Structures are given as C-alpha cells and as structure tokens.
Amino acid sequence: MFIILVETQLAENLGAVARVMANFKQSHLRLVSPKVSVDDPKAVAMAVGAYRILENAVIFDSLQDATADCCTVIGTTANPRDVIKHYKTPRTFAENKASLPGPIGLVFGPERTGLTTDQIAFCNSTLQIPVDPDFSSLNLSHAVGIILYELYQNQTNAQPFWQHGETAAATTQDVDVFLTYLEEKLDQTHFWRTDAKKPLMRRNLFGLFKRQTFFQQDLRTLRGMIEALVK
Numbered sequence: 001m002f003i004i005l006v007e008t009q010l011a012e013n014l015g016a017v018a019r020v021m022a023n024f025k026q027s028h029l030r031l032v033s034p035k036v037s038v039d040d041p042k043a044v045a046m047a048v049g050a051y052r053i054l055e056n057a058v059i060f061d062s063l064q065d066a067t068a069d070c071c072t073v074i075g076t077t078a079n080p081r082d083v084i085k086h087y088k089t090p091r092t093f094a095e096n097k098a099s100l101p102g103p104i105g106l107v108f109g110p111e112r113t114g115l116t117t118d119q120i121a122f123c124n125s126t127l128q129i130p131v132d133p134d135f136s137s138l139n140l141s142h143a144v145g146i147i148l149y150e151l152y153q154n155q156t157n158a159q160p161f162w163q164h165g166e167t168a169a170a171t172t173q174d175v176d177v178f179l180t181y182l183e184e185k186l187d188q189t190h191f192w193r194t195d196a197k198k199p200l201m202r203r204n205l206f207g208l209f210k211r212q213t214f215f216q217q218d219l220r221t222l223r224g225m226i227e228a229l230v231k
C-alpha cells in the first residue's frame with residue numbers, strides 16, 4: 001500500500017505521518033508536489049525514528065503519476081465532494097481491504113483545502129473518518145493514523161491481555177477460601193454488629209470482592225494485611 005500525500009504544506013505533518021506509518025508497519029510514502037522538503041528539520045524532528053520513511057519517500061508531479069501503478073485509489077476527505085462516490089469508513093475499509101485489488105494508493109489532501117473535487121473524482125472510491133460534523137477536519141497525520149490503526153488491528157487481530165508475571169489468576173475456589181477466612185476474622189472482631197444484619201452485609205461485602213479480578217498474589221497480600229490488622 002502507498003500512502004500518498006498531495007501538496008503537503010507543513011513539515012511537521014510530513015514527519016508525523018512518517019512516524020505513524022512506522023507505528024503501523026507501513027513504509028511506502030509518496031509525495032505529490034510537496035510544499036516542504038523531507039529534510040526540513042521540523043519534519044526530521046517529528047519523524048523521530050522513522051526518518052528512513054521520509055528519506056525513501058518518492059516525489060511525483062501529479063496524482064496521476066503517483067498512482068499510475070496502483071490498481072485501487074482511495075481518496076480521503078473530511079467533507080464529501082459533489083460527485084457520486086461510495087464513502088468507506090476506516091473500519092469498512094479495513095474489513096474489505098483484502099477484496100480490493102492492490103497495490104492500493106491511499107490519498108491525502110493538503111492541510112488547508114483538502115483534495116479538489118477533480119482529485120476525488122479521479123479516485124476509485126473515497127474514505128471519510130466519522131467525526132463531529134461541526135468540526136470534521138482532522139490534522140493530516142491524525143487522519144493517516146486513524147486509518148492505519150484500523151488496518152493494523154484488522155490484520156493483527158490484537159486482543160486485550162493481562163500482564164501478571166509469575167502469579168496466576170485466582171480460581172473461584174481460591175477467592176472463596178479467602179472469603180471464608182475473611183468472614184472468620186470479621187466474626188472474631190464482631191464486625192457485623194447484629195446477627196440479623198449479617199446475611200445482607202455479608203452478601204454485599206462478598207459481592208464487592210466477586211466483582212474484582214484477583215491473582216494469587218493479591219489474595220496473599222490481602223490475607224497478610226488482614227492478619228496484621230487483626231494483630
């Protein structure tokens with residue numbers, strides 16, 4: 001896939017685009033008549049470790065030249081233009097990318113004006129990132145980042161995970177053993193005040209613990225804490 005930036009005006013944006021491309025494993029940057037140079041110190045500073053992408057950016061005189069070897073060209077715009085087009089969202093693009101013939105050219109417009117209606121008409125289809133209609137224009141590099149984020153998540157199918165080191169998750173039985181211990185200590189210290197109040201208080205208190213995710217280490221810490229308090 002090629003990320004194609006048309007007439008980019010701000011060096012910072014060139015650098016920020018290179019950086020976010022590296023974050024999401026994209027490396028082919030094409031620039032159509034950029035207004036700033038890839039070795040502008042502001043671009044280099046914003047690219048951080050992704051300077052290689054800027055260095056290898058290929059420069060073209062027209063959108064036609066920059067997309068000549070692409071089989072699918074997708075234009076991005078904050079506001080739909082007055083021409084019949086199918087507008088994808090980043091998510092539907094990510095979901096359908098495999099059915100689009102590649103190489104794909106993903107085209108971004110200049111900061112001030114965006115892509116012209118003719119440039120949008122030239123693209124095979126278009127993509128609009130859903131944002132507040134009253135404030136729909138994203139920073140160029142943010143727009144690139146949002147789209148590449150969706151593509152990357154779709155490709156890697158990343159899942160949320162626990163970082164818990166050596167300790168294992170507590171089983172229901174582990175938690176129940178701890179709660180029995182807790183109840184014993186609360187009985188000993190007359191926490192419930194009256195026998196009549198105990199069932200409801202116990203249910204609420206145990207419910208509080210049941211809503212947590214415990215690891216073995218957490219239960220040992222809690223036990224140690226209660227032990228120390230009771231002493």
Ligand code: SAH
Binds near residue numbers: 076077112128139
């Ligand atoms: N006023 C311009 C905004 C330019 S922002 C316009 O109407 O498009 C610079 C570039 O960032 C845009 O050309 C587009 O490529 C991208 N961009 C900004 N906001 C976007 C959005 N909501 N959806 C898709 N692309 C967006």
